[in-house]
Amino acid sequence: MITILIIDDHPLVTDGIKTMLQHEAHLQVCKTARTGREALVFLEQQPVDVILLDISLPDIDGLALCQQIRLTNKTSRIIGVTSANDAGIITQLLHRGGNGYLLKNMEREELIHAINRVLDGHVYLSKEANEKVLQQYRSLDSALHQMPVLTRREKEILVLLSDGMTGPQIAEKLFLSTYTIETHRKNLLQKFSVNNTALLLKAARDYRILN
Amino acid sequence: MITILIIDDHPLVTDGIKTMLQHEAHLQVCKTARTGREALVFLEQQPVDVILLDISLPDIDGLALCQQIRLTNKTSRIIGVTSANDAGIITQLLHRGGNGYLLKNMEREELIHAINRVLDGHVYLSKEANEKVLQQYRSLDSALHQMPVLTRREKEILVLLSDGMTGPQIAEKLFLSTYTIETHRKNLLQKFSVNNTALLLKAARDYRILN
DNA sequence: CGAAAAATACCTGAATGCCGGTAGGGACCA
DNA sequence: TGGTCCCTACCGGCATTCAGGTATTTTTCG
Numbered sequence: 383m384i385t386i387l388i389i390d391d392h393p394l395v396t397d398g399i400k401t402m403l404q405h406e407a408h409l410q411v412c413k414t415a416r417t418g419r420e421a422l423v424f425l426e427q428q429p430v431d432v433i434l435l436d437i438s439l440p441d442i443d444g445l446a447l448c449q450q451i452r453l454t455n456k457t458s459r460i461i462g463v464t465s466a467n468d469a470g471i472i473t474q475l476l477h478r479g480g481n482g483y484l485l486k487n488m489e490r491e492e493l494i495h496a497i498n499r500v501l502d503g504h505v506y507l508s509k510e511a512n513e514k515v516l517q518q519y520r521s522l523d524s525a526l527h528q529m530p531v532l533t534r535r536e537k538e539i540l541v542l543l544s545d546g547m548t549g550p551q552i553a554e555k556l557f558l559s560t561y562t563i564e565t566h567r568k569n570l571l572q573k574f575s576v577n578n579t580a581l582l583l584k585a586a587r588d589y590r591i592l593n
Numbered sequence: 594m595i596t597i598l599i600i601d602d603h604p605l606v607t608d609g610i611k612t613m614l615q616h617e618a619h620l621q622v623c624k625t626a627r628t629g630r631e632a633l634v635f636l637e638q639q640p641v642d643v644i645l646l647d648i649s650l651p652d653i654d655g656l657a658l659c660q661q662i663r664l665t666n667k668t669s670r671i672i673g674v675t676s677a678n679d680a681g682i683i684t685q686l687l688h689r690g691g692n693g694y695l696l697k698n699m700e701r702e703e704l705i706h707a708i709n710r711v712l713d714g715h716v717y718l719s720k721e722a723n724e725k726v727l728q729q730y731r732s733l734d735s736a737l738h739q740m741p742v743l744t745r746r747e748k749e750i751l752v753l754l755s756d757g758m759t760g761p762q763i764a765e766k767l768f769l770s771t772y773t774i775e776t777h778r779k780n781l782l783q784k785f786s787v788n789n790t791a792l793l794l795k796a797a798r799d800y801r802i803l804n
Numbered sequence: 805c806g807a808a809a810a811a812t813a814c815c816t817g818a819a820t821g822c823c824g825g826t827a828g829g830g831a832c833c834a
Numbered sequence: 835t836g837g838t839c840c841c842t843a844c845c846g847g848c849a850t851t852c853a854g855g856t857a858t859t860t861t862t863c864g
Contacts, residue, residue: 507716546792581757772843
C-alpha cells in the first residue's frame with residue numbers, strides 16, 4: 383500500500399486528485415492538509431510515501447516548504463503541483479529535494495505515471511512544464527543568464543568570502559586596504575545582480591564558480 | 594532518421610555508444626567530436642536531433658558547453674553523460690538547457706529509452722543518478738558527527754537565510770519582530786559554532802541540512 | 805605606443821549583522 | 835508541580851556590509 387499526502391488549500395484540487403486515484407487500489411490518500419504547518423505536524427507523526435505539494439500556495443512559500451519537508455523526511459517522494467507554469471520553479475524544486483513536477487491540468491494517467499516514476503527512484507517532469515523550460519532558453523533573455531566574467535582578483539576574493547571571511551580579514555590576509563576589498567565585493571555584487579553576500583555565494587555556486 | 598552527435602574525448606566511450614546504437618536502424622551517429630570547439634563548428638553547419646555530451650571533460654567545462662550549444666541550438670535535445678556521479682550537476686545541467694542525464698555505466702536499453710524520452714519532450718534522468726541525490730538526504734540518518742539539533746523555527750529561518758534574505762525581510766515575512774529573528778540567527782550561529790552567516794550556510798550544507 | 809581593463813584606494817551615510825546579555829509565556833513531561 | 839525546551843521579544847554597543855560615488859596606478863594587449 384502506497385500512502386499519499388496532498389497539500390493544497392483548494393478542496394477542489396484535493397478532491398480532484400482523490401477522484402483520480404480512487405480506483406487505484408494500491409494508492410491511498412491518507413491525509414489532505416490545507417497549510418504547510420498542518421502538513422509538517424502530520425508528517426512528524428506519520429511519514430508517507432508520496433507527497434503532492436501545491437507550490438503556488440498563496441499564504442506560504444511552497445518551495446521553502448518542500449525544502450523543509452525534505453529536512454526531516456528523507457525517503458518521501460515529493461511531487462510539486464502548480465497551475466502557474468513558471469519555468470524557474472522546476473530547477474528550484476529539484477534543488478530543494480523535489481522529485482517531480484506536475485501541472486494542475488494533468489490527465490489521470492499522467493498523475494499515476496508520475497507517482498510510479500518517482501517511487502521507482504526517477505525524477506518526473508510533466509511534458510508541458512519541460513517545454514516551458516526550453517522556451518526560457520529560446521527566448522532572448524537567455525543572455526541575462528550569461529555567466530559573469532570575473533577577474534582573477536575577484537575570483538580570489540569570492541573564494542575567501544565563501545570561506546566566511548569578513549572584508550577586514552581578507553584585507554589583512556592579502557595586504558590590501560579594506561576599501562579595496564569592499565570595492566571588489568561591490569563589483570562582484572553588481573556582476574551577479576544581487577544585493578548581499580549570501581546571494582552572491584549562492585549565485586556563484588549556481589554558475590559552478592564555487593563548490 | 595534521428596541524427597546523433599557524440600561529444601567525448603575518449604574514443605572508448607564514443608565507440609561504446611556507437612556499438613550500443615548500431616542495431617537501431619532509425620538512430621544514426623553522424624559525428625563524434627573530441628572537443629567543444631569541434632562540436633560547435635560542426636553544429637553550425639549541420640544541426641542534429643540528439644547530442645550526447647560528456648560533462649566530465651577535463652579540458653573544458655561541459656556544463657558551460659551545454660549552455661553554449663543551447664544558445665544557438667534551440668531544438669536539439671542534449672543528454673549529459675558522466676562517470677563522476679556528482680549530485681549537484683544534475684540540476685545545473687537542466688538549468689543550462691540539458692534534457693537528460695546518464696551515467697557511463699548505463700545499459701544499452703537505458704540509453705535508447707533516454708533518447709526516446711527526450712525526443713518526446715520529456716526530461717530523462719538516470720535512476721542511479723537520481724539515487725545519488727536521494728542518498729544525500731538519507732545519509733543524514735546515519736548522521737556524521739555531532740550534527741546540531743535544530744528546532745522547527747530554526748530550520749525555517751535557516752532556509753530563508755540561505756535564500757539571501759536579511760533579518761528584517763524574514764521578520765516581515767513571518768510577522769515576527771526583527772529581534773526574534775536575530776535571536777534565532779544567534780542560536781543557529783552558536784549551534785554550528787560559527788560567527789557569521791556565510792559560514793553558517795556553509796556548515797549547514799556540509800551537514801547536508803541545506804542544498 | 806596608446807587604449808582599455810584591472811587593481812588599488814578613498815569617502816560618507818545608512819542599513820544590517822554580531823555579541824553580550826535578560827525575560828516572559830506556553831507546551832510537554834516526569 | 836517543577837523543570838526544561840521553545841518561541842518570542844527586548845537592550846546597548848560595536849563591527850561590518852551596502853550603495854552611491856571619485857580617482858590614481860598598473861597591467862594587458864592590439
